Amino acid sequence: MTSSDDFDRPWSDLDRPPLKAANLRGALVRPDGLWTSLDVVASTGSTNTDLAARADGLPEGAVLVAEEQTEGRGRLDRTWTAPARSGLFVSVLLKPGVPVHRWGWLPLLAGVAAASGVSKAAKVDVSLKWPNDLLVSVGGEERKTGGILAERAGDDGVVVGLGLNVSLGADELPVPTAGSLRLAGVEFPDRDPLLRAVLRSLEEWYGTWVRAGGDPVASGLQEAYELRCATLGRRVRAELPGERTLEGEAVSLDGDGRLVVATEGGGTEAVGAGDIVHLRT
Template sequence: MTSSQGSAGRWSDLDRPPLNASVLRRALVLPDGLWTSLDVVESTGSTNSDLAARADELPEGAVLVAERQTSGRGRLDRSWTAPARSGLFVSVLLKPAVPVHRWGWLPLLTGVAAARGLSEAAGTGLSLKWPNDLLVKVDGEERKTGGILAERAGADGVVIGLGVNVTLREDELPVPAAGSLALAGAVSTDRDTLLRAVLRSLERWYGDWVRADGDPAASGLQEAYTAGCATLGRRVRADLPGERTLEGEAVGVDGDGRLVVATEGGGTEAVAAGDIVHVRATD
């Protein structure tokens, strides 16, 4: 794999310099640390697909970053596209030594870690939309600035992909509901700084979770996710598998990472998978 450093042509947009792969490696790939390798490529179809294809030959902690993704994917096979060097497009390989039934917490864990790391480094608040979207506020309006996709890979691995819009301008947004850290008033959009913050935060949260044998309560993950989740307390519509729709108030996230929705009849239903729409904000 090749670094993103080199050709002067890559500096054609001075607001979007390339990532410094060698500096990132020195800062993040440390003895006894989680991250075991870090590669930056100019362009690829999907960092998740590339890393998943090598999951059995790579150790835990491999990191792959692309300056541009041509076939980036989100949940429900949605595409994720953005101009080159306008965001963070990164995938990591994890091989958690915790019970498999708790692996469903990994995308939520990544959301907590990314929101905390980016909030600190960018100087702008981020919140979470269940299960795996990162939200910012642009002129008081909630917009999606990032997403997470976790996929089983190889015999014992999970590849987690994170895409974050960093410097996208209004005329570059793929849809009106999208946002970016820059549009949200970030005090820093330096992608090297932001990537270091995200990966260090992810290493801390993942380490705590693994040491707690994947227990979301004991590791503090469930509490942190609940505190940062903008979906809770909102009226939501859940488009569920089998073309079923559920409406009600999102009241919690249970021990399995499912969204608990209070229904009109007075009961509750736990949603494990589905497309969630925030119908309105709580007064």
């Protein structure tokens, strides 16, 4: 892991300036706030892996940001790669004092927070594909521009990681069906205000959820997620563990955050793990 405190030296790529770590700490790390530390490193394999390895020795609210990830991971063991300084690669350590059976809502909470923060800072519509992919419109098509991975860490922690494509051009996308804020029409996306907006939104949503004991209804989380979710009301195919598939209409979320799919036979099934494909009507 290569570290640097501020990255204030001149940079050759003027379109992708480095993050200003000192300014970010000054804006986000406060005695009465959630974020207790914020470090920016030049390059690492995975911010989630690095933060999880130190979870027991860190207080809640540690933030680790990388300018480049060489071994980034997404859901279902997928890789996440992007050029240096082309996106946000950030992980946070949370130690929620709520019943463990509510922890399954954390990835969805992070999705709501990230989508609302990015929408506000970049002035672009961001929706969610269940459970926590961030979607933008590129040429009238839904494209994934971000994803979230939450993992247990240490005795009482959860590391939540966000990868967001910011300035990637079409020739830099990991797959042709991916997207970026730049391709969605954000002409000069600035990562510093994006990161501040995402972390402030996450702090607000997390605080509300914890004060409600992790209850997704009392905290307003379930309603907010459903309003942003592009999956609900759509015909979907769920690719489930064991090479099983399920097709039907995504009709709701249950109390555990699982996607409820109405099948053609008239029944319903709650999907808690797997890959969801939006089918064209």
